[in-house]
Amino acid sequence: MKIYDWPTGPYPARVRIALAEKNLQSRVQFVSVNLWKGERKRPDFVAKKNYSGTLPVLELDDGTFIAECTAITEYLDALDGAPTLTGGTPREKGLIHMMSKRAELELLDAISVYFHHATPGLGPDVEIYQNAEWGFRQRDKALRGMHYFNAILERQPFVAGEVFSMADITVIGGLIFAGLVNLPVPAECEALQAWYARMQERSSVKNRVTMSESTEACV
């Protein structure tokens, strides 16, 4: 398998963490797609690998491309027949998918919109359209989202309940992005801060950027 991504990206982090949690790193070759040059938006990448022009993208050995972090995580989690990130029972699946989607809507995707629309983002060559007002609204939404997840983590150890799951990974992605755009977790969100400190001790999270030692460039 190949993963097209950019080592420090918050969305790529989600798949890198999932890979490490599943212990599948050795089965993957990383291909670097330069985020700062907007390579993921180029016509060839969009036409062949991912219509939405986002990273990461998984390429299977048969040439199938799978984009979107949740979809890639579903693929990886089902690979060995023992899902550990997306739940086993119907209730677990439902709750994990709900909380992961909520972490996108209320945190990660909101911060992404803030970055691309209300800050210089990836620079004028890549950010060819910006809507700053929308970006600032999304920043405020993300700050409210941090309080929401803090309240969740005051009453349970992980985002979707008693065990680590894809939902934790999505919130981690959100806080990685928050760190990159200098949007710190508010001091009063102590449970969220304590959870994030615990998450950063996991080797899957700690080693995510250096996971791909032998990368090749995506031409």
Added chain:
Amino acid sequence: MKIYDWPTGPYPARVRIALAEKNLQSRVQFVSVNLWKGERKRPDFVAKKNYSGTLPVLELDDGTFIAECTAITEYLDALDGAPTLTGGTPREKGLIHMMSKRAELELLDAISVYFHHATPGLGPDVEIYQNAEWGFRQRDKALRGMHYFNAILERQPFVAGEVFSMADITVIGGLIFAGLVNLPVPAECEALQAWYARMQERSSVKNRVTMSESTEACV
């Protein structure tokens, strides 16, 4: 189980179609949440049922609330142990989740933003903030999305491949919403139009609005 929704809503349609495809309608009681009065945004609904303030929401018999269409579909599809909407193999799961998410990003959610931001939407009492420029950008994105899904359906019978899946349901949701906001499928998108005509012949799609004959109001 209970489903909190609004019978004609495009997102509620996704879960109603999934329920009918799984033949689970008889196990569900529908509770009507008035979309036009913004009941889904009220503090009590947001605090107890769905932080994001969207419909539909599934309530399990143990009192657990599951929001987000994909999460609810995952729950329902796993209920009888024979998933028919979200795929069996890792590759099927990955492709179905990718195409369903893409249908949200490039079609359904884009039309929703257009409706709520660049048209009167649900009226001034509900639409307390609008960003028309963003809304029109999303409308244009949705029109491009129709061309994308048309190209997909020119080469395969269903959105994620050879069989009907959650990804078809999400595109159906998008075209239901497109119909409500008078954003017709372009005439040149013949494969998308032919597929949609076929989808509307399915009883799950045809009978979705009248599924809930005995509703109760959500106070």
